[in-house]
Amino acid sequence: MRSEEHTLVEEELISKKDEPVNKSAEITNTPESITAEEHLIAEKPRCLDEDYEMVYHKPKTMVDVSMHYCPGCAHSLLHKLIMEAVDELGIQDKTIGVAPVGCAVFAYDYMNIDMTEAAHGRASATATGIKRLLPDSYVFTYQGDGDLAAIGIAETIHTINRGENIAIFFMNNAVYGMTSGQMAPTSLIGMKTTTSPYGRDVHEYGEPIKVSELISHLPGSFYVTRQAVNSATAVRKAKKAIMNAFKYQKLNKGTCFVEIIGNCPSNWKMTPLEASKFIDSEMIKVFPLGDIKLPKGEDLKLLEEVK
Ligand SMILES: Cc1ncc(C[n+]2csc(CCOP(=O)(O)OP(=O)(O)O)c2C)c(N)n1
Ligand code: SF4
Ligand SMILES: [Mg+2]
Numbered sequence: 001m002r003s004e005e006h007t008l009v010e011e012e013l014i015s016k017k018d019e020p021v022n023k024s025a026e027i028t029n030t031p032e033s034i035t036a037e038e039h040l041i042a043e044k045p046r047c048l049d050e051d052y053e054m055v056y057h058k059p060k061t062m063v064d065v066s067m068h069y070c071p072g073c074a075h076s077l078l079h080k081l082i083m084e085a086v087d088e089l090g091i092q093d094k095t096i097g098v099a100p101v102g103c104a105v106f107a108y109d110y111m112n113i114d115m116t117e118a119a120h121g122r123a124s125a126t127a128t129g130i131k132r133l134l135p136d137s138y139v140f141t142y143q144g145d146g147d148l149a150a151i152g153i154a155e156t157i158h159t160i161n162r163g164e165n166i167a168i169f170f171m172n173n174a175v176y177g178m179t180s181g182q183m184a185p186t187s188l189i190g191m192k193t194t195t196s197p198y199g200r201d202v203h204e205y206g207e208p209i210k211v212s213e214l215i216s217h218l219p220g221s222f223y224v225t226r227q228a229v230n231s232a233t234a235v236r237k238a239k240k241a242i243m244n245a246f247k248y249q250k251l252n253k254g255t256c257f258v259e260i261i262g263n264c265p266s267n268w269k270m271t272p273l274e275a276s277k278f279i280d281s282e283m284i285k286v287f288p289l290g291d292i293k294l295p296k297g298e299d300l301k302l303l304e305e306v307k
Contacts, residue, residue: 060087060092060112061111061112062111063111063112065109068106070264071265072265072271072273073103073263074171075103075104077229078169078229078238079110081229081235082140083112084239085239085246086138089246091138091246095114096114096115096134096138096140097116097139097141098116098118098127098130098139098141098142099115099117099118099123100142100144101120101121102120102143102146102147102178103144103178104142104143121143121147121150121152121153121155122152123143123155124155124166124168127168128164138167138249140166140169141167141168143168143169144170144171144172144176144177145170145171145175145184146175146178146182148168148211149185150184153209156211157214160218160254160255161220162220164220165254166255167242167256167257168256170211171260171262172186172287174191174283175187175191175268180194181193181194181268182194183196183200185208186208186209187208188282188283189286208286210287211259212224212292213292215255216293221254221293222248222254222255222299223245223248223254223257223293223294224257224291225290225292225293226259226288227241227260227261228262228279228283228284230276234289237289238260244256245257245258251299251306253295253299259287261279263276263278
């Protein structure tokens with residue numbers, strides 16, 4: 001709630017904003033040369049701290065820079081959710097991420113944790129090496145559908161079949177976003193892409209691959225879930241799934257796989273809002289949301305210990 005004091009300070013700021021600036025401040029930058037405006041700006045947070053209740057802040061695990069993503073792109077939101085989870089679990093200094101080749105190639109510029117880059121599709125193989133050398137760390141890969149389900153499908157299946165104790169965050173936006181929207185293994189039937197201008201033809205290219213269902217049959221997968229980030233409810237559920245994927249790593253029971261149905265407004269040639277609606281009306285018909293494989297039996301009891 002705004003206080004009288006805050007309103008007064010704000011009015012003072014507005015009235016002093018137009019006062020002539022001490023030009024010497026720009027040249028000498030000495031404490032005496034601080035302008036009235038600079039002084040008031042330094043004062044402002046004191047007022048905010050006292051009179052506002054903090055309801056949202058960027059997690060400290062996010063680097064405070066602008067992202068390169070297109071407006072409305074789900075990558076930025078997924079980055080933030082993963083980093084919020086790391087922040088809330090207090091594992092920033094123990095978490096190591098592997099960035100993909102794809103639009104999220106610069107994930108390491110935004111996530112304030114140890115990260116490395118893998119060759120296209122090889123993130124889970126890279127993560128395997130890291131986790132085996134540093135078993136007490138929390139290791140995750142972040143991969144798109146071109147990266148994980150096309151060029152990297154072999155690595156993905158073998159990694160999960162071995163039950164590597166890592167988390168895989170899989171952003172499924174049904175196209176190769178970075179390279180201008182070619183058809184991916186997850187493109188929908190009839191979906192127009194730059195390499196399927198008349199729509200994906202099932203006879204020519206087969207059905208979209210449902211990676212989560214596929215890998216849930218592998219004994220090495222421990223937790224498999226499919227979520228989205230196109231609504232507030234979906235975001236809350238996705239965040240919970242991401243938290244679970246990190247927590248379950250403590251149990252050393254296998255791979256945790258979180259698929260996120262994302263978007264690519266630029267290559268889908270939609271506004272962000274249209275893209276969100278398309279997810280609800282088309283994408284989740286093919287890729288239904290929800291948990292696909294959950295820990296059970298004795299493992300469920302173990303999970304209580306890490307909550
Ligand atoms: C070995 C190799 N083959 C192909 C490419 C070209 N390439 C870069 S990104 C990409 C597809 C990325 O799509 P996706 O993984 O779905 O990520 P998105 O951009 O959609 O998030 C391809 C084919 C490459 N960089 N390296
Ligand atoms: S091209 Fe698509 S996936 Fe890439 S940043 Fe833009 S909207 Fe996101
Ligand atoms: Mg993609």
